[in-house]
Amino acid sequence: MKPLKNIGIFLDLSETDEFLLNYFKKLDDVFEFDSLTLIHFVALDSDSADLAALTQQLPKPLEEVLEDEVMELVEKVFGGKKSSIHIKIALGGKLDALIKWVDSQTFNMLVLGKKAKEEGTGVFSSKVIRLTDSDCLFVPEGAKTEFKSIVLALDFSDYSEKVIVRGLNLSKNLFSKLMPVHVLKAGFQYFPYFKNQEEYQKRLRTKAEATYKKIQKKAGLDEELICIEDSGNHISRSIHDFAAMQEANLIIIGNKGIADEDDLLIGSVAERLISAERKVPLLIVKPN
Numbered sequence: 001m002k003p004l005k006n007i008g009i010f011l012d013l014s015e016t017d018e019f020l021l022n023y024f025k026k027l028d029d030v031f032e033f034d035s036l037t038l039i040h041f042v043a044l045d046s047d048s049a050d051l052a053a054l055t056q057q058l059p060k061p062l063e064e065v066l067e068d069e070v071m072e073l074v075e076k077v078f079g080g081k082k083s084s085i086h087i088k089i090a091l092g093g094k095l096d097a098l099i100k101w102v103d104s105q106t107f108n109m110l111v112l113g114k115k116a117k118e119e120g121t122g123v124f125s126s127k128v129i130r131l132t133d134s135d136c137l138f139v140p141e142g143a144k145t146e147f148k149s150i151v152l153a154l155d156f157s158d159y160s161e162k163v164i165v166r167g168l169n170l171s172k173n174l175f176s177k178l179m180p181v182h183v184l185k186a187g188f189q190y191f192p193y194f195k196n197q198e199e200y201q202k203r204l205r206t207k208a209e210a211t212y213k214k215i216q217k218k219a220g221l222d223e224e225l226i227c228i229e230d231s232g233n234h235i236s237r238s239i240h241d242f243a244a245m246q247e248a249n250l251i252i253i254g255n256k257g258i259a260d261e262d263d264l265l266i267g268s269v270a271e272r273l274i275s276a277e278r279k280v281p282l283l284i285v286k287p288n
Helices: 014-031 049-056 064-077 095-104 123-131 160-174 196-221 233-245 268-273
Strands: 006-011 035-045 087-090 109-114 136-138 148-152 176-185 226-229 252-254 282-283
Touching: 006 014, 006 123, 014 064, 014 109, 014 160, 035 064, 035 095, 064 087, 095 123, 109 123, 109 176, 123 136, 148 160, 148 233, 160 176, 160 196, 160 252, 160 282, 176 196, 176 233, 196 226, 226 233, 233 252, 233 268, 252 268, 268 282
Parallel strands: 006 035, 006 109, 035 087, 109 136, 148 176, 148 252, 176 226, 252 282
Antiparallel strands: 136 282
8 A cells, every 4th residue: 555645635715624724734744745735626617607707806817816715725724835735726617527637646645524514515525535546534624633543444345454554554653543443243133033142243253353363463453353243223333433432533444345336436334434423534445
């Protein structure tokens, strides 16, 4: 897995941007990224009447006006323009074209924010996360700018090793505590009269721990596996509730799980973890 050197951050020119850049600055202070690109997407089509009316009122081209606004924020947060910071204003309203450009930049990670207020639906961020090939860090507004503990959500799919490697890299640089977690999905809610539930959970745990030992040795991970018993909730809820209870600062998960279809752009667990009510930042590891 490539080191974190080339980062893209999506901004929407709202109050959330300052929070998002301050959150990211903590990472930049540690990793000293080679390149940081701030991306703003203008959803209006090039031939939109609203866009035409807006540009007629501006003293200079819209792209320059937006770049100036982003630059003011950069200077406020970073204390001046760093040579490693670049700005991309995407006009034309074509998200597919923007994603194609984003993937051509081979970002090691994309950072996206989620507003805490009701008007922030998170639809745009969700679309970007589904479509891009880059790892995505999804940060809810108000998240703590610290990295004391990180949850590694493991289902022993092909993504699990990538999740561990990314977690080890972050932990090494941020001095974070790692918590490898696996949800024992028994499905008792579908079979309420299942006999010997405790024994079945025990067998699932033994199997999970044996599988983890193989990955643990290969990856060089010291931490023991934490198994969460099936509570009847969706796996995403069990993972998030555990992370919140442990006051974890980040969840790392694979783009798709072992039970997800190949044609899905994103798995059901990752999909639910980026929903509006989740409060813990989420890093989705892609197959690249």
